[in-house]
Amino acid sequence: MQERTQKFRAENGQFFNGGVLTIVLSVAAVMGLVSLSGVATSFRLPGDHQGYEPVQPIAFSHRLHAGELEAPCQYCHFGAERSRYAGIPPANVCMNCHRFVTASRSAIRGEEQLAEKENREPRAVESPELRKLYDALGLGKELSAPEPGKQPRPIQWVRVHKLPDFVHFDHRPHVAAGLACQKCHGPVETMERVRQVENLSMGWCVNCHRGRTDSAVARSGLKPSTDCSVCHM
Amino acid sequence: MPKSTRKQDKLYIGGDQTADAIGAAVPRSVEAHRPPSPPVDQTPRQNRDEVSGVSRRSFLETLGFVFAGTMVAGCERGPVERAIPYLNQPPELTPGKPLWYASTCGACPSACGLLIKCRDGRPIKLEGNSEHPIFRGGLCAIGQASILELYDSQRLMEPFANGRKKAWPEVDAQIIARLGEIGRKGGKIRLLSETVNSPTLHRCIKGFLQKFPRAKHISYDAISVSAVLDAHERSHGVRVLPHYDFEKAEVIASFDADFLGSWISPVEFAKSYTAGRCLDSKQTSFSYHVQFEARMSLTGSKADRRHSVLPSDLAGLLRELGKLLSSQVSAGPPLPEKLDEEKKTPDHGAVDRRVLIDLAERLAGTQGRSLVISGSQDIEVQMLCNSINDLLGNYGATLDIERPSQQRAGDDAELDLLVRELEAGEVDAFLVLDANPVYDLPNGEKVAAALKATPLVVSMTTHNNETSAAAHFLLPIPHYLESWGDAEPVAGIPAVMQPALHPLGNSRSMSESLAIWSGAGKPVRELVELTWREIHFSSKTVGGRFQDFWDRTVRRGFAGLQPHPSAIVSPRQVSAAWDEEPLSHGEPGKGRSKDLLTLLLYPKVAIQDGRHAVNPWLQELPDPITKVVWDNYASLSSALAEQLGVKDGDIVRLNVGEVRHTLELPVLIQPGQHPKVVAVALGYGRMGTERFFAVGPDWFQKQLTVEKGQTLGGSAAPFVGMTSAGRRLHVQGVKIEKTHRQRMLARTQDYHSLELPKNVDPGAPPRPIVQETTLSAFLKDPTAGSQARHGPEANLWPRDHEYVKEHWAMVVDLTACTGCSACVISCQAENNIPVVGKDEVLRKREMHWLRIDRYYAGAGPDVAVTHQPMMCHHCDNAPCETVCPVLATVHTSDGLNAQIYNRCVGTRYCANNCPFKTRRFNWFKYSFENERENLVLNPDVTVRSRGVMEKCSFCVQRIAEARIEAKVEGRPMEDGAIVTACQQSCPASAIVFGDVNDPESQVSKNLKSPRKYTLLKDLNLEPSVAYLRVVRNRESSKVTGESHG
Secondary structure (H helix, E strand, C coil): CHHHHHHHHHHHHHHHHCHHHHHHHHHHHHHHHHHHHHHHHCCCCCCCCCCCCCCCCCCCCHHHHHHHCCCCHHHHCHHHHCCCCCCCCCHHHHHHHHCCCCCCHHHHHHHHHHHHHHCCCCCCCCCHHHHHHHHHCCECCCCCCECCCCCCCCCCEECCCCCCCCCCCCHHHHHHCCCCCHHHHCCHHHCCCCCCCCCCCHHHHHHHHCCCCCCHHHHCCCCCCCCHHHCCC | CHHHHHHHHHHHHHHHHHHHHHHHHCCHHHHHHCCCCCCHHHCCHHHHHHHCCCCHHHHHHHHHHHHHHHHHHHHCCCCCCEECCCCCCCCCCCCCCCEEEEEECCCCCCCCEEEEEEECCEEEEEEECCCCCCCCCCCCHHHHHHHHHHCCCCCCCCCEECCEECCHHHHHHHHHHHHHHHHHHCCEEEEEECCCCCHHHHHHHHHHHHHCCCEEEEECCCCCCHHHHHHHHHHHCCCCEEEECCCCCCEEEEECCCCCCCCCCHHHHHHHHHHCEECCCCCCEECEEEEEECCCCHHHHHCCEEEECCHHHHHHHHHHHHHHHHHHCCCCCCCCCHHHHCCCCCCCCCCCHHHHHHHHHHHHHCCCCEEEEECCCCHHHHHHHHHHHHHCCCECCCEEEEEEECCCCCCHHHHHHHHHHHHCCCEEEEEEECCCHHHHCCCHHHHHHHHHHCCEEEEEECCCCCCHHHCCEEEECCCCCCCCEEECCECCCCEEECCCCCCCCCCCCHHHHHHHHCCCCCCHHHHHHHHHHHHHCCCCCCCCCHHHHHHHHHHHCECCCCCCCCCCCCCCCCCHHHHCCCCCCCCCCCCCCCCCEEEEEECECCCECCCCCCCHHHHCCCCCCCCEECCCCEEECHHHHHHHCCCCCEEEEEEECCCCCEEEEEEEECCCCCCCEEEEECCCCCCCHHHHHHCCCCCCCCCCCCCCCCCCCCCCHHHCEEECCEEECEEEEEEEEEEEEECCCEECCCCCCCCCCCCCCCCCCCCCCCCEEEHHHHHHCCCCCCCCCCCCCCCCCCCCCCCCCCCEEEEEECCCCCCCCHHHHHHHHHCCCCCCCHHHHHCCCCCCCCEEEEEEECCCCCCEEEEEEECCCCCCCCHHHHHCCCCCEEECCCCCEEECCCCCCCCCHHHHHCCCCCCEECCCCCCCCCCCHHHHCCCCCCCCCCCCEECCCCCHHHHHHHHHHHHHHCCCCCCCCCCCHHHHHCCCCCEEEEECCCCCCHHHHHHCCCCEECCCHHHCCCCCEEEECEEECCCCCCCCCEECC
16 A cells, blocks of 8 residues: 555656646636636625526517606506515506507508508508517407417516525515615616616615615615514515 | 657556556445456557546546536526416406415315415415304314315326226216116116215205116215214104204213214314303303213313213213203103113213212203213114203204204115115116215225126215225316315305316316216306205395305305205104114123223224325324324223233234224323223225325435335224114224234324423422313412412523514413314414424424424323413523524514524524424425425425424414505504414414504403413513413312323
């Protein structure tokens, strides 16, 4: 055994003394430092998904709806004041408008101008993104009733804001306290595609509950609880 | 390129050598599995790195892969989660918000009113409907647990014909053809069901019988009360089950009727029983309850006086009581003289005559305000009860036979006839409507054999069972939470069942099937509506449109009506039946020897007749008296055990001379039991319990709950005495043989003791954990029974918790608590508590957050029993909090002792330091069998993972819900807005929860009760749970000392 160990040492000594090794190790060290510096700047705790901006099955624009058209958040996310979940709006809520609005204004204008040029009646214009909504509902050309033989399929949105399973978050008291949606969700009305702005970590929640941030909550005199059992139950 | 080759060459050599050297350091076992290396010189150089273990290149490759892997892992975002909203969301539904539906429990024919809590389209919790006039918001353990069976992955999901999966139209066509053929030939068609309390099913059966005039419907109950009905037929001319009212009864004499545990309608009886034992209102009314029984039943454990008597002595006792009464009650008609000729008080094992004289005096003093009942299946006993109740004028007061109960209507005589027909091969078509005669009946094997020879057997059932094994057609019926239906537990109070989710399988209700086969097929909803339109709505008292009445009923779950004229019975005067000869009917034990042992069969509180035996919640629910889980056993008195030379856990073989059946069961020594009685529970050995071999965590020391392929416990049903006059549950002449083998019984009582260990303070008196007093003492001094010890002289606990807003507390009234254990299952369903299996319970690792401790005091038959629910006491000075090194258990501003699972690292210091032993540790990841069972989980409560401590949270999720509701609506929280799961289901209304900072709250009032005491006062814990002292209606307290076991 002792003999073998000595052999091992001797040969490894030879190995580590090799010039190749020096090169390899120094390259690895440089690469490691470069990549580690990247890690250090974007260091995040497990479960921290700040900046998450997944591609959604339908390119729905919050900038257009909430920003430009000024639709109130709770018109679509009506669960926020009634339930713990704000909820993703069901397709029938979309259809309140999109039964009539089938394309963007510019697309319709373009078709009208084209029709004028070609001296014909303008055709119905349908946005390809809205077509995905209609397809999900099993609607054909006629939007008032489902097309026979067409199978409705629910839309599989990708969830952006997600808390761990051991956290119990309820939208209701936050809405009731008069907190703006943007406080947690960021300037959604400017986002083409929704992005997670805050890191939604416990420290971030607790800072607001403690009134350490310059939020509406702290100023309103509401004393949100910092008991563990408020969120962990 | 050549340069590089050379360099590589050099390294190759080094690599090889290194590999050899490293290989030497590899453990022997790995080395042994290494393929032998080919000789070095025969291998081409280029391939050397492949044959040797580790080379420089592979080393760097691995290094690089690990490095890159770590980088990638650091950046991963976890699985992409989809959010799938409705396409068209129903207006009443908001995701995340529970929806409640009123319905009726279908777990047994008692048909309690309940509310179904649905979250996002699936039922997750059942609660009693507090508006229901009969059940008043209670729901028993079985009802609570029945929700788990909804998601049972082993439920029957498709119809089968001769073992092959078939579609419904095909099944119908075949059955209709076969029935038609049998009908034309004039063959016998027999329908067998348990008690039909559903007016719709009743109507459909009637329709079927009209279509097939030679058909006959027989109903029976697995746990029969046929004798009560038969006795009323003889004495009153109508075969009805009276509707008992314990609230109005000031004296209750129960002769072996376990009305709080298993007899007829325990929830209803517990509600009215406790309502009649009220101590805290301005006028104290407290009934006197005396129990004569052979084994210690749940009801016996609550009785003010309990006497252990043989089941065969009940008739003699009642006769004696009747004689005494007839001499005292002058107004009533004297009892028939025949009674006087009968022999005197039974001499052996019977009670002192003074007891009967005392009881007779009490009964005579409370005429029209008393109740004499018996659970015996001896018609003579029941006739005597009827006579005594009639003599006392209790009919119309505490017993209602004009609006009778319809919860049990089985007819054992008819059943006996049917079995004879089956055995004679006379039955051509046998339709089983959700019944299991092969298991339930003593001659089940014969019935099974007879079914094999029957040309057409149709079994409608939720699960494969003993009877359906012989069926040609196996038809799935829906769980009661999936289907429309109705029930009428008491005449005039019909109730609706409504589906809370779309059926999970391809099932069809029995009413619908029968309607289709009799040519009037309709969806079951229409059938139910039609019944209500025709039967209930036609009552003139219901005004308005039917639709309004129907909508109102579905919303409320029940309707209070005048009973249908056909339901009102005209009772006949009692007495005529007395002339009939002979009332007794060849009892097997007539002319018996005094030394013979009696085998007493009984239904357990959670298992009953075994219909829910596949439910793991119920199997793991400790029996209220014996605290045994996951097994059947033979209960013996300590005297008999000593005589036989057996102790707890010794397996004995039971056999009864005439019955060719033996049963091997472990012994359990039961205080209070009659020394000549061996008591064995029914409902074990059920088909389908084989699945429990897989229950519990999988690890190397695991002991199986049941051996593979075996059923749980043994069936005692073959011992049931089946006579033409009824099935009786006691048999004389049982022989006990020792087998010299043992089986451990898992009991939850023997550990988690609050008592001070003997070695700590040998001379210390027992801690005053259970405090009790007598009614007379209580009336003199409401604080009687107090065993207050000196509190601490100095307080080391800092006053660092201010309860500015609320301070939650709970008060448990031990006088009211019957120990029925409904709260335990309610808590389990609400808080996602796992099932751990027998082995883990034996290792003291059961997970129930709420346990009920049972204490015996005194000795002999009159042993006093106290049930004490134990949950986390949420101490203001909590010992668990100070020892947690990671602050995973902390105090909240509203007085809760919060357990934070994501912070817990599992040191278990807190559990060690908890004097109440209410903390539970997740030794394993107790996952469910598969995903379908997981649908029952409450999404408001975290599912705990391995290595985490957990305990009662005072239903913090319900507190949060009520608080948020109040906040959103901008109002203060009202008292009673928060009802904990245990409190909600309690059939005795023993638990009150609320805010102590509100002086007007019920809990504050209860805390001011003179009966209030807290546990382990000398430890200065200031617990948030208090108890109200036990009061027994007896003259002198016999309590000498307490034993925990």
